[in-house]
Amino acid sequence: MRIRATVAAVTGALALSAFAAPASQAADSAWFVQAQAAKAHAGQSVSSAKSALAADAAAADLGVTFSNLKVAKAVKVGTSAHVSTTVTYTLTHGANYDLTSDDFANGPYLYKGKFEAPDAVLFGYDAATCNATSTTTANCSGKIDIYPGEGDLINSDAGKWSAGALALQYSTGDVSDQGALGSTLVQRASQLTVNAAPEPVKKGKTVTVTGKLSRANWETNKYAGYATQKVVLQFRKKTSSTYTNVKGITSSSTGTLKTTTKATVDGYYRFTFAGTTTTPAVSAAGDYVDVK
Known part of the structure; x- marks a missing residue:
């Protein structure tokens, strides 16, 4: 108060x-x-x-x-x-x-x-x-x-x-x-989403991963995209409990995220954001992709 x-x-x-x-x-x-x-x-x-x-x-x-x-x-x-x-x-x-x-x-x-x-x-x-x-x-x-x-x-x-x-x-x-x-x-509290497609995907084919990084806007009382921030795409094999970095990307002017990678094995894709002084770190829940 x-x-x-x-x-x-x-x-x-x-x-x-x-x-x-x-x-x-x-x-x-x-x-x-x-x-x-x-x-x-x-x-x-x-x-x-x-x-x-x-x-x-x-x-x-x-x-x-x-x-x-x-x-x-x-x-x-x-x-x-x-x-x-x-x-x-x-x-x-x-x-x-x-x-x-x-x-x-x-x-x-x-x-x-x-x-x-x-x-x-x-x-x-x-x-x-x-x-x-x-x-x-x-x-x-x-x-x-x-x-x-x-x-x-x-x-x-x-x-x-x-x-x-x-x-x-x-x-x-x-x-x-x-x-x-x-x-x-x-x-300003942060949110991060992820979606990997297609599901399932053939081995060696392209997986497109999209999402959005948002944070609280205290003046509108809504969440809004966090622009031009460094975010890392990570992958975790179905048989593993550990995520590894795949590549770094930057959020768009509206906070959206989009990148591609090659499908190799079944597993989970997620985005992770390290945070700034004004916005806390956040990781999306992993999105599972079945590789045929």
């Missing part, structure tokens, strides 16, 4: 409402609304963001720090289904804080671009849960929730995101915000 840095002067109650979307998920999540508000002030200082949350209070840094953050190497996001990924970290706080208090919450987030003025931010719907390991430290676990069908991402968002964590006190608006704790790839 995300905010964008296109609104730079949201303050007070407006900040709390402007970034509560999607309202269907956020209406009952005080953590989600206030955490987003704290990061919604693109180009402003952290103290300005705090003041927006508590205009009548003397907002201050909570003195909370985060370390040992772990996040998945990549998060694959399709066109509509909700995607959730878990982030863990160590939280260090003053001995006077009660992590179980309803007035205190913390959680992880991902941000694209600069920490001080991110282009986009992804939060979890709920605050993290923490287990105390001492009077001043705790091991915490929180989620990042992504709803591509509700506009959480645009295509240019694919690629590297940085990880941060934020703690806040609801009653005062006090905030501790820390970035550069880790990184992950948020990727």
Whole structure:
């Protein structure tokens, strides 16, 4: 669930409402609304963001720090289904804080671009849960929730995101915000098809193998062809469990694939794609050809 840095002067109650979307998920999540508000002030200082949350209070840094953050190497996001990924970290706080208090919450987030003025931010719907390991430290676990069908991402968002964590006190608006704790790839989920023909085929004759490489388009919520990408045709004998490379080809401007090879023995043909920073690796299910 995300905010964008296109609104730079949201303050007070407006900040709390402007970034509560999607309202269907956020209406009952005080953590989600206030955490987003704290990061919604693109180009402003952290103290300005705090003041927006508590205009009548003397907002201050909570003195909370985060370390040992772990996040998945990549998060694959399709066109509509909700995607959730878990982030863990160590939280260090003053001995006077009660992590179980309803007035205190913390959680992880991902941000694209600069920490001080991110282009986009992804939060979890709920605050993290923490287990105390001492009077001043705790091991915490929180989620990042992504709803591509509700506009959480645009295509240019694919690629590297940085990880941060934020703690806040609801009653005062006090905030501790820390970035550069880790990184992950948020990727446009990929699909790959294959069809080998004719079936059956005479030994020594030509087999034509076609298919298509597609990836999620987060702006249309459909899959679209991935153009001019290197894909490898592979073959596995009927009696083997291992695929071997046959030849490399490049997808067309619409993502379609077409190549030929000679039939030798019964077996399975498939295409495989190694992936990029924006799109994960994928292999098609093998298509069997009977050689007569």
